[in-house]
Amino acid sequence: MLLNIKNLHVSIGGKEILKGFNLGVNEGEIHAIMGPNGTGKSTWAAAVTGREGYEITEGEIWYKGQNIVGMPPEERANLGIFLSFQYPVEIPGVSMQNFMRTAVNAKREYQGLPPMSMIEFTKMMKQKQAMVEITEKLQNRYVNVGFSGGEKKKNEIFQMAMLEPELSILDETDSGLDIDALRIVANGVNQLHNEHNAFVVITHYQRLLDYIVPDFVHVMYDGRIVKSGDKKLALELEEKGYEWVKDLKF
């Protein structure tokens, strides 16, 4: 199993947000986590990627055979965990080229590989940009600065393509996207998906799942998964809303 989360409890500032979260993800699978706002979906993503300030009070996160609780975020990233941010951060003064080169070479260093040559890197950047239909020159633009909502999300998938992670978490990637951008983003994900990697798609709406078709759908409520099923569950949620989910808890 690629990712196995057991009885995860997470608190922020002393307040418990995740209350016994369990999930297993195998290579090749696509999982969707759905649920109403404020139910802990983004907290879960932050805890798996190792963001500071998210205190794991109980439970384990097993990834590629090791418990990664306490591991710094950069090490998790270099082990192949990628988060497509709900709100990608603008970093004025840092160009996309330097940002991605530093990231790509950090991973290569971690894997004991020599740094990538400039020629190789430029070629790779061009190729991966095409995958998400970013046509303009990206290298000298500052990270996410002046990008539209759609461009920011495309840029996340571009970075995913550059870093070739085994576990990708997409946090509300569909929020703020028009239908064309949504299709491009989903298309990028589908091209990257293979039998060796897995995706966990966090979303509020069924819409994205028309394009990225999940093998499993989980419904989250009040800090844990309350129901799991196949893609039909997403349609059921779309039809009935989230109200009925609240009763499943007990």
Place this chain on the structure above:
Amino acid sequence: MAYLENNITVAKNQSRQLVILDDSSHLQSNEEQCDIVMEENSTLELYRIQNLNDDSELTTHINIRQAANSSVHFVIVTFNSGKVQNNYHVDLNGEGADLQIYGLYLLDKKQHVENLMKINHNVPNCSSNEKFKGILDDEASAVFNGHVMVAPHAQKTNAYQNNSNIILTDRAKINTMPFLEIYADDVKCSHGTSTGQLDQDAMFYMRQRGIKKADARMLLMYAFAAEISNHIKIESVHDSIDDMIKRRLKGELSSCDTCIFQCSNKEKVFKIDLDKI
């Protein structure tokens, strides 16, 4: 105690570049005065680099008088120097005069730097822009006082002042006082300050992409500083200052081998193209 005096006049329609550089590890106590007269339609690029022994003391008085349509582009960078007080007094005396001043200070230990401005808009249609940025580590402290005075008849004045700081410890101190004193009623003037720590969202974003914490910090600090040093238009000066900034920022690293900037490594296999940042 050394006293230094420079008198510079840029004649009508002339254009000059000037670099004043302190770069010494000897203990010093200096006072200097620099009087600059800008005649009509003249332009000056002025670069002042301060890099002295940590226990030195330095006081500077920079006085600039600008006639009509003259322009001054001034970049001042303070690395080490112990205690520094830079006093600027600028008189915009002729219409169409323009002053652009950019300052950067990178301080650690117990260093203390003051940048005290007095810019007088004495006539209409002049512009001034002050932009100062600082990174303060350890118990370093800094003062910024950006005083702009707009005289009653100096209409159509454009004046902007900004001071932003990154504080790396809770012992470092910044005292920032943007100050606009305006007696005319048809002007565009504004000021802004910001003081804080490194952007934690940006830090996590970079680390999530696999970039080490120390490298992420350095990239963010470099990007912050480069916004000032990129105003140095003489390429060779820009490049050596850029190099000094990188060395200064990687200060805590004991070995250059582990640093992403690789400034001193001539056989750069992996060169980050920082010029493009």
